[in-house]
Amino acid sequence: QQQVKQSPQSLIVQKGGISIINCAYENTAFDYFPWYQQFPGKGPALLIAIRPDVSEKKEGRFTISFNKSAKQFSLHIMDSQPGDSATYFCAASMTGTASKLTFGTGTRLQVTL
Amino acid sequence: NAGVMQNPRHLVRRRGQEARLRCSPMKGHSHVYWYRQLPEEGLKFMVYLQKENIIDESGMPKERFSAEFPKEGPSILRIQQVVRGDSAAYFCASSRDHSAGELFFGEGSRLTVL
Numbered sequence: 001q002q003q004v005k006q007s008p009q010s011l012i013v014q015k016g017g018i019s020i021i022n023c024a025y026e027n028t029a030f031d032y033f034p035w036y037q038q039f040p041g042k043g044p045a046l047l048i049a050i051r052p053d054v055s056e057k058k059e060g061r062f063t064i065s066f067n068k069s070a071k072q073f074s075l076h077i078m079d080s081q082p083g084d085s086a087t088y089f090c091a092a093s094m095t096g097t098a099s100k101l102t103f104g105t106g107t108r109l110q111v112t113l
Numbered sequence: 114n115a116g117v118m119q120n121p122r123h124l125v126r127r128r129g130q131e132a133r134l135r136c137s138p139m140k141g142h143s144h145v146y147w148y149r150q151l152p153e154e155g156l157k158f159m160v161y162l163q164k165e166n167i168i169d170e171s172g173m174p175k176e177r178f179s180a181e182f183p184k185e186g187p188s189i190l191r192i193q194q195v196v197r198g199d200s201a202a203y204f205c206a207s208s209r210d211h212s213a214g215e216l217f218f219g220e221g222s223r224l225t226v227l
Contacts, residue, residue: 006155032214043117043204043218044156089155098214099146099206100169103155 004092006104013111019077021107023090026071030092034101035064035075038087047088048075080111115140117219118187119205125225132192132199134222138207145188146216147180150202161211162188168211195226 005024013019023033034049050057050064050073057064063076077084087108091101118137126132138145143163148156158172162182173180177195182188192199202223206216 004155034214036218041220043206043220045218046215049214093214096212097169099144099208099211099216100158100161101156101214101216102158103148105153105155 004090004102004104006090006107008107009105010108011110013077013080013109015080015082015111015113017080017111019075019080019084019109019111021075021088021090021109022072023074023092023104024070024072025092025102027092027094027102028071029094030102031095032093032098033064033066033073034091035062036089036091036103038089038106044089077109080109082111082113085109085111117205117207117217119203119219119222121222122220123223123225125227126195127227128196129194132195132224132226134190134192134203134205134224135187136190136205136207136219137187138205139217142207142209142217144208144211145182146206146208147188147190148204148206148218150204150221152201156204159190192224195224197226200224200226 035047036044037047038044061078066073087106090104145162147159150156160180161169177193179191202221204221206218
């Protein structure tokens, strides 16, 4: 019941295109949904996060869309750039233990010129 | 550097040896977490500690693994009698507030067991 499923496993997008990564969760007690970005050899870094009281959150070129009834959330990267090439992880956690995250398996994004 | 500091960055051990991984949290952070990342997989929660206390160790293997966060000094993840399946990247993270959600990760310690 703690699983977070992430897709696709890998993604190739042309520069300027839109990158879309999807996640689905099972545990309805989850109420905090962050996305982390990880470059090779580095630790994950928080990119953007959402709570279920809103259906969308935008920060610059990054947008999280959240569908509570479907138990799904997605990351959209607009105007994708080569510097966005990294592995992206969705995650979920519960109120009171928001820092104890359940991670998806990651999406390796490559943005080509 | 005010970030989460982990060392060693790379560690090679033979089967049966001990591995000790260290983590200094960000300044002002009293909550420390250890996560393990196996190749081509996401991060898995292992343990959550505050100074001198293990708060949640629900993700720790029952045997050979232990963690501590002493009053003075870094948090330590200890793996005794390592096996090949322990080969992974071990990430430490810290936060100011356990309920806030934002974790700051170190660059990880990559353990290879020969």
